[in-house]
């Protein structure tokens with residue numbers, strides 16, 4: 001529900017195209033989605049590092065980190081996850097407007113929530129990266145011991161255990177970290193960006 005009234009859009013003198021020309025590359029969101037422990041953050045952070053080393057304007061928005069601040073008032077109900085993704089979608093849009101190659105690492109388990117973000121961005125500005133690592137592998141890694149807690153019933157509504165994960169139907173990029181190395185995954189994303197002329 002939109003509660004804002006009596007507001008007028010303020011135009012600025014610098015356009016997104018001006019900023020992209022200044023930085024020398026296009027801006028877009030690489031939207032990583034997948035189970036906890038699938039490798040979203042690890043790959044996003046690696047790609048950001050490589051882009052930064054090539055002097056590109058880039059930034060990672062990470063689920064855990066954002067929940068410490070901007071979204072600290074949200075939990076993990078379907079409604080709160082929807083609001084989490086809505087806000088990050090809007091933040092991503094601002095980053096894209098600012099000319100940044102933005103990487104987001106959120107489970108974002110609901111297809112409708114992800115598609116809503118796709119729809120508020122322009123053509124080619126939303127690149128869905130499905131980190132399709134089997135749950136057995138994610139659970140075996142259990143970096144944060146959250147699967148263990150979920151199995152013991154200490155966390156309710158844990159994605160993949162007792163909360164749903166809706167697989168993307170047409171992701172731009174699919175990665176399975178149980179069969180490919182971090183270096184290969186990062187290269188796959190860089191190759192995509194070059195091939196589709198986001199970067200040179």
Ligand SMILES: Nc1ncnc2c1ncn2[C@@H]1O[C@H](COP(=O)(O)OS(=O)(=O)O)[C@@H](OP(=O)(O)O)[C@H]1O
Pocket residue numbers: 035036037041063064067076080081082084085105106107108109144146155156157158159163
């Ligand atoms: N119930 C439940 N389900 C899933 N994940 C949980 C839950 N409770 C806490 N965590 C931790 O929160 C991280 C996921 O936050 P996200 O903002 O990415 O989730 S969502 O997109 O809103 O679904 C997730 O981080 P990642 O492991 O990096 O995905 C977990 O560390």
Ligand SMILES: Nc1ncnc2c1ncn2[C@@H]1O[C@H](COP(=O)(O)OP(=O)(O)O)[C@@H](O)[C@H]1O
Pocket residue numbers: 034035036037038039040041042043105141143177178180181182185
């Ligand atoms: N090929 C791989 N690619 C990415 N991560 C891997 C790979 N193999 C093992 N891992 C490990 O899996 C874990 C993934 O955790 P993380 O990136 O935090 O996942 P997510 O952000 O999806 O929750 C990390 O501890 C990482 O070191």
